[in-house]
Amino acid sequence: MFIFDAHLDLSMNAMEWNRDLTRSVREIRDSERGMTDKPDRGNNTVSFEAMRKGNVGLCMATQIARYVHKDNALPGWNSPQQAWAQTQGQLAWYKAMEEAGELVQIRNREQLNAHLERWKTSKEKIPIGYILSLEGADSIVSIDYLERSHAQGLRAIGPAHYGPGTYAHGTNSVGGIGAKGKALLKEIERLDLILDATHLCDESFWETMDHYKGAVWASHNNCRSLVNHNRQFADEQIKELINRKAVIGVALDAWMMVPNWERGKSTPKSMGVSLQQMADNIDHICQLAGNTLHVGIGTDLDGGFGKEQSPFDLDTIADLQKVPHLLAERGYTPEDIENIMSLNFIRFLQNTWQ
Template identity: 55%
Template sequence: MSSKSKFPFIIDGHLDLATNAMYMNRDLTKSVGVIRKKEKDLGWTDFQDRGKGTVALPELRGGNIGLVITTIISRFSEVGDSLDTMALPGWHSPQQAYAHAQCQLAWYREMEELGEMIQIGSLKDLNEHLDLWRNENPDKTKKPIGYLLALEGADSIVNLDYLYRYHEQGLRSIGISHFGPGRYAAGTHSNGSGLTSLGKELLKEMNTLDLMLDLTHQTDQGFYEALDIFQGQVIASHQNCRVLVPGERQFTDDQIKCVLERDGVIGGSLDTWMLHPNFRMNVDNPKQLGIAMERLVDHFDHICQMAGDCTHIGFGTDLDGLFGLEQTPYDMDSIADLHKFEDILSKRGYTEIDIEHIMYKNWLRILNTILK
C-alpha cells in the first residue's frame, strides 16, 4: 500500500468520508480490507458497495493522499421525492437536516481527537500541513489527513445566519445542489430547473465570505444562473466532460470554458458511470468494458486542450460516493492506487511539471486563494 510518489502529497478534491462513517457505519480508521471483510461477514446488502469499498484513512496515507476536500451531505425533503426510479428521501425539516449535518461534523472532530485528521481552515493551517507532509520524519503513514470542509447540497443551511455559523465551523466550499430538487437549487436529474429564490439570496450572501462555489451537480440552467450572481472562486470538485460521456451530469465544452475563465479547477471523477457512455449501474462490469484508470486522462486531455495548459485539472475521485469496486476502474483496488497516475500521465506525454500541477499544485493554488 506504500506510494512511490515524488510529491509531498496528492490532493483529492472530493470525498464523502463522513457519509461513509455515519450513514454506512464504517470505521474508516480501519483498512479497506478489514472493512470489506466485516461487511461480508455480517452479510450486509443494504448498499451496492457493501464488501467492495475502496476508501479508508490508512489507504489515503498509503497512497500519499494527504489533503482532501471532504463533504457533509444532508438533504431536506418534506415527503421524500421520486424522480424516475431514483428515490430521494430526506429530512422533513431544514432543522433536522442541520442536526444531521452536525452529526457528520462531529465525526470529523472525533478524527481530529484521534490524530487521524486535521481541519484546514486558514492559510496558516495549510502551510503548516504542507510542511508536515514535506518532512519525511515522522513517517507519512502516521501523519494526519488534512481536510477542507465542504457542503454537497446546501439544504442544511436553515437560513442565512447558518451560513455564517457554518463558516465559523470551518466550511470553505459549498455545492448548493446535489441530486433532484433542493431548497436552494435543482440538481442532477432535475433538467429544466435552476436556482430557487433562496438560492439566489444564498449566492449573494456567499459573496461576503471566503467560500468556494462548487458547480458540480448544477443543472445547465442553474450553472449559468449561479455564475451570474456569485463573484468568488468557482470549482467543479468531481466533474467530467460531456463530449466524451454524454449526459447532463457532465459539463459541456461551454461550461468548461466558463470554469476556465474564472480560473477554476475541475476535479476528475473516477466513477465508471462518468467514464464510459451509457454505463449501467449494478449491471455492467468495468473490466469487461475495459474501463481502466487511464480513461480519466481522456477527460484531462480534453480540458487541457481547451485551456492550453495543465493548470485547471486535478482529482475529485468521489471513490466513496456510495459505490465501490463494482463502479471503479478495474485496475484500482483502492484509493491508494491514485499515485499510479504519475506513470499513466507520463506515458501519455505529460511532463513532470504538468503531473505535479495535476497531483496537488492546481488545487493548492485554489486553496491559497480561498484561505488568504
C-alpha cells in the same frame, strides 16, 4: 507523488455506512461480508491507511444531508432541520477523528502551508489534512446557518446535489436558482466561501455564473463530450470555469466515465472502465484550457459506490499513484503532472485565502 483529492465523503461512510475508517480497507470489506443493505457493501476503496499509502495527504471532506420535499421521490431527510442535524453529527465525527490523531482540519492559508510542510518533512505518522465542504445546501435551514457553518470550518459549498433543491436545481432536474439561491450566493460571497459548481443543472449553472462573482471550482465533475449526460459539464461550461480561474476535479464513478453504463448490470471489466478514462477527462480539460492549470483529482471514491463501479485497475485509493505514469505516457511533464495531482487545487486555495 503528493495527492490532493477534492472530494471524499468520509463522514457519510462513517455515519451512514457505519465504516470505521481507522481500519484497513481489507478489514472493512471483511466486516461487511454478506451485508446487502447497500450495493457497495464489501467493495469499499477508502480508509485512512489507504490514503496514507497513496500519499493522499489532503482532501476536501464533505458534509452531506439532503432535505427532500414530500413530493420528491429521492432518499433524504424530511425536514431541513433534520438534514442540518445530520451534518452536525458528521462534523462531530470529524472532530473525533481529529482527537484520535487521524485528521486535522485546515481553515486558512497558514494552516494549509504548515500542513504541507509537515507532511513533506515529518518522519512520523501525522494527521491527514481535511477541508470541510458541504455537498448540497439543503441542510442550510436559513441563510444565517451558513455563517454558523463557516465558523465551524466550512470553506466550500455546492448549492445542489441530485434533483430539485432549496437553493438550486441539481443533477437530473431542470430549473434555476430563484430568490433563495441568489441570497445564498450573496452570502457565499460575503463569507469568502468557495462555490462548488458540481451537480448544478445547466439552467442553474448559467444563472449562478450570471449572479456570482466569487471563487468557484468544480470538485468532482467529468466531461459531457466523453459521456453525454447532464451530470457532466459541456465544453462551454468547462470553458466558463476556466475563464474564472477554476479547477475541475475528475471523478472515478464508472457511469460518469463510459457511455451506456447500466447500474447493477455493467461491470468495470466488461465496460473497459480503467484509470485511462480519468486520463482522458484530464486531457480533454487541458486541451480546452491550453495548459495543465485547471484540472485536478476529485475522485468521489466510496461516494455511494465501490469497486463494483470504479476503474478495474483501482483496488484502493492508494492506486491513484498509477495516474502519474499514465499521464507521463501521454507526454505530460513532471511539472504538469504535479499540477494535476495536487498543485492546481493547492494554489487555488492559497490564492483564495490570501
